[in-house]
Amino acid sequence: MFLEKHLQILTEFKEKARALYQDEAFTADFQQPHEAKSLISDYVSRQTQGKIQQLISDLDNETCMVLVNYIYFKGKWKMPFNPRVTFKSEFYLDEKRSVKVPMMSIEDLTTPYFQDEELSCSVVQLKYTGNASALFILPDQGRMQQVEASLQPETLRKWKDSLRPRMIDMLHLPKLSVSTDYSLKDVLSELGIREVFSTQADLSAITGANDLKVSQDKPQSCA
Known part of the structure; x- marks a missing residue:
């Protein structure tokens, strides 16, 4: 919680924010928007090991409080990829466009798998150490929009219930980074x-x- 330095906050609000959300409170000078943006973004960057940077894009001089909530997850694959076998390969953005990317690779992998004939895609579950896992969906050629339009909770439940262990001779996965912001x-x-x-x-x-x-x-x- 970043507060305008002259803003007077009720004690009860501060106590409840601390008790319910383990909130930390900092003062900021929002009359100096550039410095305030740097203060907030630098704090979040440090707390997320640099994974979330430049969180705040703009502030106006009427701002008196900024509430920030962040989640930082760092997982290790249960079956890790060997960095020595990473290679450059084509990754297709659509039927006509492709880019060269580092491609991770793993051989003789037994992992949950499902071939969805109805949606024309393959689903692979890769597990992290602990209880977390990731789903990777590979649409058949020309089926990307169909799969994207079907990404609903019931589809994910269907895939989860349908996954079965399968031996995969070779799995290639591009190194990737995904970020977005929205209102x-x-x-x-x-x-x-x-x-x-x-x-x-x-x-x-x-x-x-x-x-x-x-x-x-x-x-x-x-x-």
């Missing part, structure tokens, strides 16, 4: 959460005054 304001408004983004917002439990509203709700994910 939830429209989504939350459709769910009926509207007043908090308007002048009708009642956030008086934070400062005791009724002059605050949420101006942005912009998560960022990175893997």
Whole structure:
């Protein structure tokens, strides 16, 4: 929680934020937006081992509080790839475009697998040490849009229930990094959460005054 240095926060709000969310509070000078952005982004970068950088893209001089929530996950493959057999290979973005990428490789791998004939794709589950795992979906040629349109909770449940151990002679997987940012304001408004983004917002439990509203709700994910 980054607070404008002159903002007076109610003790009860601070205590509940600390008790319920293990919240840390820092002061920032939002009249100096560049310095405030650097303060917040540098903090998140340190806490996520550099995986999430430049979290804040813009601030205006009316900002008085920024709430930040981050998750950092570092997993190790249960069956690790040997870095010595990584090689450069073509990765196809679509039917016509491709790029050269480092391709990880593993031989004689027994792992959960499912061939979805209905959606024309293959599904492989790779496990991390511990309880986490990742699903990799390979659409048949020309079926990418069909598979993307079908990525619903029930589809994932079907795949999970259908996975069976299978020996794979050779599995190639491109080294990858995925990141995105998006606004939830429209989504939350459709769910009926509207007043908090308007002048009708009642956030008086934070400062005791009724002059605050949420101006942005912009998560960022990175893997």
